[in-house]
Amino acid sequence: MRKSRFSEEQTIGLLKQAEAGRPVAELCRQLGITDTTFYKWRSKFAGLEVSEARRLRQLEEENRRLKGLVADQALGIQVLKEVLGPKMTAPALRRQAAHQIIEAYGYSERRACQLIELNRRTLRRIPPDRDEDLRKRLRELAEERRRFGCPRLYLLLRREGLVVNHKRQSHLRVVQPAPTGPNEQWAMDFVSDSLDSGRRMKVLTIIDLWDRRCPRLEADSSIPGEGVVRVLEQLRQRGECPKHLRSDNGPESTGRALDQWATSAGVRLEFIRPGRPMENGHVESFNGKFREECLNAHAFRSLAEVRDIIEAWRQDYNTARPHSSLGGLAPEEYGRAMNEENQTGQSPNLRLVYSVG
Numbered sequence: 001m002r003k004s005r006f007s008e009e010q011t012i013g014l015l016k017q018a019e020a021g022r023p024v025a026e027l028c029r030q031l032g033i034t035d036t037t038f039y040k041w042r043s044k045f046a047g048l049e050v051s052e053a054r055r056l057r058q059l060e061e062e063n064r065r066l067k068g069l070v071a072d073q074a075l076g077i078q079v080l081k082e083v084l085g086p087k088m089t090a091p092a093l094r095r096q097a098a099h100q101i102i103e104a105y106g107y108s109e110r111r112a113c114q115l116i117e118l119n120r121r122t123l124r125r126i127p128p129d130r131d132e133d134l135r136k137r138l139r140e141l142a143e144e145r146r147r148f149g150c151p152r153l154y155l156l157l158r159r160e161g162l163v164v165n166h167k168r169q170s171h172l173r174v175v176q177p178a179p180t181g182p183n184e185q186w187a188m189d190f191v192s193d194s195l196d197s198g199r200r201m202k203v204l205t206i207i208d209l210w211d212r213r214c215p216r217l218e219a220d221s222s223i224p225g226e227g228v229v230r231v232l233e234q235l236r237q238r239g240e241c242p243k244h245l246r247s248d249n250g251p252e253s254t255g256r257a258l259d260q261w262a263t264s265a266g267v268r269l270e271f272i273r274p275g276r277p278m279e280n281g282h283v284e285s286f287n288g289k290f291r292e293e294c295l296n297a298h299a300f301r302s303l304a305e306v307r308d309i310i311e312a313w314r315q316d317y318n319t320a321r322p323h324s325s326l327g328g329l330a331p332e333e334y335g336r337a338m339n340e341e342n343q344t345g346q347s348p349n350l351r352l353v354y355s356v357g
Helices: 008-019 024-031 035-045 050-083 091-105 109-116 120-124 132-144 150-159 166-170 225-237 256-265 277-293 303-319 331-344
Strands: 185-194 200-208 216-220 244-247 268-271
Touching: 008 024, 008 035, 024 035, 091 109, 091 120, 109 120, 132 150, 185 277, 200 225, 200 277, 200 303, 216 225, 216 303, 225 256, 244 277, 256 268, 277 303, 303 331
Parallel strands: 185 244, 244 268
Antiparallel strands: 185 200, 200 216
16 A cells, blocks of 8 residues: 555544635645545544554554555465375375475465464475385285285385384385376276176176276176276277286286286286285275266166166266366366476466375
8 A cells, every 4th residue: 555645643634724714725725635635534534533543554564564464365275275184293294295385375484384384394394214125025026925914024124124113114115106097997896786687696896996997887797807908908999908916816807818818918917915906995985986976876677778877877977977076077077187288388276186905
């Protein structure tokens, strides 16, 4: 706000001259102001003394300052709602949130750290990973001996002198790398249901972990390993084949048919640990949505009807249904947005939440 060239004392003195009978036009001409300015002064300062005018100015400045504080606080709350998760206690998570606030909202480092209550030294410090060698060796042993659990892997690591406390090894989490593009990592699973006649059926569900797209839903009364291979080969023939395929330890996935197909197609099979469905959490989440929105909403009379309905749902899921992990976009919309980003170099401002387990 531009500061007036007349103080409150001068303004009140001029108003008192006008009240004493001096013509308003003469006062305005002498001071070089317009009649409008004079009447604004009179509406604001009429009847006030100098001390009261000073107090009024102080109150206005305080009110302006408080409005600024409230606006900053409201903006900070909005930023925290968009950035912070339900549990943001670990320094690494707070460090990541601070960088996101700085990049997305243009906050300074000091302001971002104050907002999420993070020390600036903690933000700048990148702690060393003291378990890097242990995690690398544990991954190698787990690949070599896939049926070994934590106790046996601990014995092997202790034999090599890499670990002393078994809790350090059992609590160590080997995080799978996130996919960086389509057809890098797929996940598959099975969903069971029944027809009106009571006849049981199974649905093979397959999703791409990068954009959550569902390439295929296959329904039949029984889907053995050969049936899984037939579906995957059909997808490969039309140019869709993953580099990694994650599944549970069911007989359809661990049988010879799928193993031979994966070897010939150059696909690496990844099996989760028995009794740990959360390690294949993305397809488990998809199965829940598929059952709630499709299977539970219809009564099926035949397998042909099942195939028509689930295919219609799959098309809607891929093209129209908004996905919270894709910034509210459908899987195919997200894929197009990422392709445009790669072509133009401009980010579509999407946040893909990827978590394993």
